[in-house]
Amino acid sequence: MGIIGSEKPWEVAIGQILGNLTYNTTTDFNLEGSIHNYLGGKLVQAIIPRV
Amino acid sequence: MDIDNIDGFSLKNLNKINIILGKNGCGKSSLLRALNNKRNDINNVGRVKYVNPERGGSLVTEPGIEQNVIQDSAWVTNSRTANQQSQFRQQSAAQYRALKDIVLEELEQAVKNGSSTAGLNFDIYIDKINTLLDEIEIKRVKSSFKIYKKGSTTEINATSISSGEAELISLGIEALTFAKEVNPTKVNLLLLDEPDVHLHPDLQVKLMHFLKKLVQSNDFQILIATHSTPILGALENYTDTHIEFMVAGQNTLTFEPISDIYKRILPVFGAHPLSNLFNEAPVFLVEGEDDERIWQQAVRTSKGKIKIYPCVCGNVTKITEYEVGVKNVTKAVYNNAKAYSLRDGDGATGDIPDEPPITKFRLQCYAAENLLLTDEVLTSLSIDWAGLKSKIDEWINEKKEKNTHTMIIWLTSKPMDMIEKAINSKILETT
Numbered sequence: 485m486g487i488i489g490s491e492k493p494w495e496v497a498i499g500q501i502l503g504n505l506t507y508n509t510t511t512d513f514n515l516e517g518s519i520h521n522y523l524g525g526k527l528v529q530a531i532i533p534r535v
Numbered sequence: 536m537d538i539d540n541i542d543g544f545s546l547k548n549l550n551k552i553n554i555i556l557g558k559n560g561c562g563k564s565s566l567l568r569a570l571n572n573k574r575n576d577i578n579n580v581g582r583v584k585y586v587n588p589e590r591g592g593s594l595v596t597e598p599g600i601e602q603n604v605i606q607d608s609a610w611v612t613n614s615r616t617a618n619q620q621s622q623f624r625q626q627s628a629a630q631y632r633a634l635k636d637i638v639l640e641e642l643e644q645a646v647k648n649g650s651s652t653a654g655l656n657f658d659i660y661i662d663k664i665n666t667l668l669d670e671i672e673i674k675r676v677k678s679s680f681k682i683y684k685k686g687s688t689t690e691i692n693a694t695s696i697s698s699g700e701a702e703l704i705s706l707g708i709e710a711l712t713f714a715k716e717v718n719p720t721k722v723n724l725l726l727l728d729e730p731d732v733h734l735h736p737d738l739q740v741k742l743m744h745f746l747k748k749l750v751q752s753n754d755f756q757i758l759i760a761t762h763s764t765p766i767l768g769a770l771e772n773y774t775d776t777h778i779e780f781m782v783a784g785q786n787t788l789t790f791e792p793i794s795d796i797y798k799r800i801l802p803v804f805g806a807h808p809l810s811n812l813f814n815e816a817p818v819f820l821v822e823g824e825d826d827e828r829i830w831q832q833a834v835r836t837s838k839g840k841i842k843i844y845p846c847v848c849g850n851v852t853k854i855t856e857y858e859v860g861v862k863n864v865t866k867a868v869y870n871n872a873k874a875y876s877l878r879d880g881d882g883a884t885g886d887i888p889d890e891p892p893i894t895k896f897r898l899q900c901y902a903a904e905n906l907l908l909t910d911e912v913l914t915s916l917s918i919d920w921a922g923l924k925s926k927i928d929e930w931i932n933e934k935k936e937k938n939t940h941t942m943i944i945w946l947t948s949k950p951m952d953m954i955e956k957a958i959n960s961k962i963l964e965t966t
Contacts, residue, residue: 494907499832502833502841503838524897
């Protein structure tokens, strides 16, 4: 985080994105850089709120 | 200590206090009643007393009941063969007098023998009962007792006190009387069936501390059948407590210490015995403290839309142990329980098979740190992947001259063409 110039704890940065994440049936799990892809479809579908 | 084959039930590894946690209908009361009703089948049995779950009546003295209690020490035990005892509190009030008689007889005997009379003062027992009460207190009045507003002379009718206060006085008398009646050379069992009924969680904790002190200084063991997690919480650090999570049809109960795993997952239940928190925000087992912090933040940021209770296990091996603990607890407490566990990817791909009630996840990247490199997180930090790579290169070059750090050596030795390979290319580069 220091390299980026942010003082925010990295766990908080990730947690905030996860907290605002939503899932719908068209979510693309093949989009390489997306957080959905890193988390995996099973986890996203069970935990992330649906829209 | 073990108790074998009492009406088909066997109990293994009993300690001073033993908790049986299980759903309604799983057989907890049947087990306790079997121990009470077939007590003569217990090897080297001394005293056994069953405290029914449905305790009715008022804390008033009824001559007929008092006479039975005084004349026949087994009368109370023999009268408690069902879930319900409509005159339970009248029986407790009658035992107050029996307790007083026992203490006075001991005093008389001590004086006669010229031995110490220290501790043979009935006021000590009154004080013990009053430690359970916040708003009221009992005081000796002739052969019985009366109830007063604490610290005052304002008398309160026994039928006017709250059911929780009546429970505490009643259970206090029952337990103290039992402690006086036991035979220290034999097996003595106090069987408490749902002692939490009518009691606020804080009072349940107070009652457990009272029982803990009592059982420490007397030769008997307690079995508590309950749904109450406050009771479990109150005893979690008392090393002489064992627990068993009972399910329907179980005839052999093997008690075990309250392990660190149970202690960690206990807060999941919240403070209320009827809490369904486990299902509303299921436990979410994770490997490390960083994972826990990430998901706690996610729950906070989502404003309740993400419904999980992150619980750190320590490492991937420990997750497996925690999963066993969660299964033991959930099967004994909830129908249709839910729980989750999340493992790091650690280079593996694909999903892990579930083990109901636990749904198992595996990160599709190496570890939670790698989520920092996702497009969404980088965007939130006002940087893109190309920009981050450039900053990382700058940082590495800066450190190169004076580097002795193995990570820097490793990073600088990797060819940059490794970056674009595989699904976690960003991760590969920075691992």
